[in-house]
Amino acid sequence: MSSDKLNSQSNSEIVVKNISKSFGAGPFAKEVIKDCSFTIESNKLTVMIGPSGCGKSSIIQLIAGFEMPTSGEITMNGEPIVGPGKDRLVLFQESALFPWMTTYDNIMYGPRARGEGGAEAAELAEFLLVKVGLEAFRDKYPAQLSGGMQRRAELARAMINKPEIMILDEPFRGLDHMSKELMWEYYSGLYEEDRSTNFFITTDIDEAIFLADRLLVMTNLPTSTREVIEIDIPRPRKIDDVADSDRANEIKTEVMTLLHEEAMKSFSGGSKAAADFLEAYSKRAG
Amino acid sequence: MKKPRKRSMLANERDNGMNIRKFRDGLFSKSTLRGISAIIIFGIIWELGARSEELFGYRWPFLGLVPAPSAVFVSWGGLIGDPSYWQSWYMSFLRVFAGFMAAVVIGIPLGLFMAVNKTFYGMAFPSFEVLRPIPPLAWVPASIIFWPTQELSIAFVTFLGAFYTIVINVLGGARSINKQFLQAAQSMGASQWDIFKRIILPATLPSIVVGAAVGMGITWEVVVAAEMISGGGSSGGGAGGGLGFFIWSSYVGGSYEQIIVGMISIGIAGYMSSELLRQTGGLLTPWLKTR
Numbered sequence: 288m289s290s291d292k293l294n295s296q297s298n299s300e301i302v303v304k305n306i307s308k309s310f311g312a313g314p315f316a317k318e319v320i321k322d323c324s325f326t327i328e329s330n331k332l333t334v335m336i337g338p339s340g341c342g343k344s345s346i347i348q349l350i351a352g353f354e355m356p357t358s359g360e361i362t363m364n365g366e367p368i369v370g371p372g373k374d375r376l377v378l379f380q381e382s383a384l385f386p387w388m389t390t391y392d393n394i395m396y397g398p399r400a401r402g403e404g405g406a407e408a409a410e411l412a413e414f415l416l417v418k419v420g421l422e423a424f425r426d427k428y429p430a431q432l433s434g435g436m437q438r439r440a441e442l443a444r445a446m447i448n449k450p451e452i453m454i455l456d457e458p459f460r461g462l463d464h465m466s467k468e469l470m471w472e473y474y475s476g477l478y479e480e481d482r483s484t485n486f487f488i489t490t491d492i493d494e495a496i497f498l499a500d501r502l503l504v505m506t507n508l509p510t511s512t513r514e515v516i517e518i519d520i521p522r523p524r525k526i527d528d529v530a531d532s533d534r535a536n537e538i539k540t541e542v543m544t545l546l547h548e549e550a551m552k553s554f555s556g557g558s559k560a561a562a563d564f565l566e567a568y569s570k571r572a573g
Numbered sequence: 574m575k576k577p578r579k580r581s582m583l584a585n586e587r588d589n590g591m592n593i594r595k596f597r598d599g600l601f602s603k604s605t606l607r608g609i610s611a612i613i614i615f616g617i618i619w620e621l622g623a624r625s626e627e628l629f630g631y632r633w634p635f636l637g638l639v640p641a642p643s644a645v646f647v648s649w650g651g652l653i654g655d656p657s658y659w660q661s662w663y664m665s666f667l668r669v670f671a672g673f674m675a676a677v678v679i680g681i682p683l684g685l686f687m688a689v690n691k692t693f694y695g696m697a698f699p700s701f702e703v704l705r706p707i708p709p710l711a712w713v714p715a716s717i718i719f720w721p722t723q724e725l726s727i728a729f730v731t732f733l734g735a736f737y738t739i740v741i742n743v744l745g746g747a748r749s750i751n752k753q754f755l756q757a758a759q760s761m762g763a764s765q766w767d768i769f770k771r772i773i774l775p776a777t778l779p780s781i782v783v784g785a786a787v788g789m790g791i792t793w794e795v796v797v798a799a800e801m802i803s804g805g806g807s808s809g810g811g812a813g814g815g816l817g818f819f820i821w822s823s824y825v826g827g828s829y830e831q832i833i834v835g836m837i838s839i840g841i842a843g844y845m846s847s848e849l850l851r852q853t854g855g856l857l858t859p860w861l862k863t864r
Contacts, residue, residue: 351756352760353756353759353760371756371760372760372762373760375760376761377756377757379753381753383753383756385754385775385776386860387775387778387860388775388860396761396763396771397761397762397763400758400762400763400764400771401761401763428859429860430860448761
């Protein structure tokens with residue numbers, strides 16, 4: 288069986304144009320995103336990295352259509368996004384597998400919810416179970432799966448809906464280092480198979496560089512795009528190759544410098560005590 | 574050919590052995606033994622206390638005034654064959670069942686509707702919160718006035734006992750659903766009805782089961798008190814008055830052993846109902862067992 292079963296409609300791209308988002312109103316409004324623009328190019332894996340708590344998850348809420356931007360516009364293939372849809376599926380930070388459904392029922396949720404849970408969907412579900420290596424866990428509940436298995440089950444649950452764009456919000460956060468690296472290779476393998484449009488959010492530099500075709504480095508709160516870096520490391524990628532690659536280390540240094548600057552800004556901008564601490568620390572070091 | 578068969582037989586034997594051992598371990602496990610020995614020790618102390626006057630020459634406080642367990646068992650033995658005793662069981666169970674089922678049937682949809690509909694929540698919640706602290710027993714006089722039969726007023730008070738607990742648990746459970754479950758379902762194209770049926774309802778089930786279990790306990794407390802106050806309902810006259818009335822009429826008739834029999838009967842009946850509910854709840858929420 289080939290992966291063309293899953294071939295999603297390609298050439299989908301999302302353009303984010305000058306969006307801002309504030310929560311609350313009046314003098315208590317807190318601006319989370321400010322004049323942020325970027326493009327999620329079609330058939331590429333775009334990774335967004337930024338300091339934690341910088342508003343990346345808010346961007347996902349907007350792209351997924353769960354919330355609307357305060358100003359600016361997000362379009363998908365030229366059409367403005369007005370609400371959630373199965374063309375843009377989100378994998379959340381924590382597992383959102385339904386605890387009361389078995390792995391199989393979880394995967395079948397989307398098709399069944401749309402009244403498409405027939406033989407074709409069932410066959411695709413079995414195919415995906417094998418693909419994510421969970422055929423032995425078909426009738427287990429999520430609580431019986433390990434963290435890595437849960438993430439794979441969730442990938443399958445998203446893939447069965449053949450989304451045009453897959454949005455992943457720090458999906459491997461909280462996994463131990465070994466499972467994380469396995470998931471990187473596994474996920475990038477899946478991506479390399481069909482090269483659909485993927486948007487991946489992370490705070491982990493190694494993860495970002497290993498996975499990305501394009502890397503968006505974000506500023507601190509209120510967030511916007513600081514830098515776009517093309518990651519020209521050849522695919523298919525293997526953990527060891529990338530770890531040893533000079534180009535990867537070069538990019539890593541660059542990204543770390545950018546992120547460090549952003550982190551510093553938040554220190555001096557945010558808290559007097561933190562700034563004092565930094566000053567004292569640099570004096571002692573000097 | 575021989576080898577695999579032999580192996581599978583061995584495997585079978587091992588499995589059977591495991592099952593029997595599991596059963597034996599369950600029956601004679603430390604916690605079961607602890608429970609049984611605690612009851613036996615309690616019975617001995619009680620027996621000694623109740624007979625303290627003839628055994629030690631002076632009466633122990635409290636326990637010295639209570640009928641001895643042996644006397645209670647003798648009295649119980651006499652009642653086992655008495656249909657009116659079982660009629661009391663039957664009447665109490667019937668009232669608990671009626672009140673509890675009414676609370677489930679009305680309380681679960683009400684709690685769910687309050688959770689999903691903001692307008693209805695805004696309208697209903699304040700009145701609900703004013704009514705909730707009123708103890709069910711405070712309703713007894715009013716319900717005797719506005720229900721045509723005593724039977725209905727007892728059932729109504731019993732219903733109130735379980736109702737508030739069930740509603741508040743369902744409401745709390747349905748309102749604390751992980752937002753990501755709803756967003757995930759929404760983005761996969763689920764309709765509002767499908768989200769209610771396959772996300773909100775199962776996600777609330779554990780809270781429903783907890784609410785029902787707590788409500789069941791309160792139901793037994795309430796039914797007994799209501800039976801005492803109302804004089805045993807329409808059938809009256811001792812027989813058919815329920816376990817609460819059984820205790821009361823035993824007290825009035827001066828049969829202290831029977832008071833204890835009635836009390837223990839309620840304890841057993843309550844335990845049976847809770848266990849039944851726990852088993853049903855377990856069947857409804859199989860995924861919780863795997864944790």
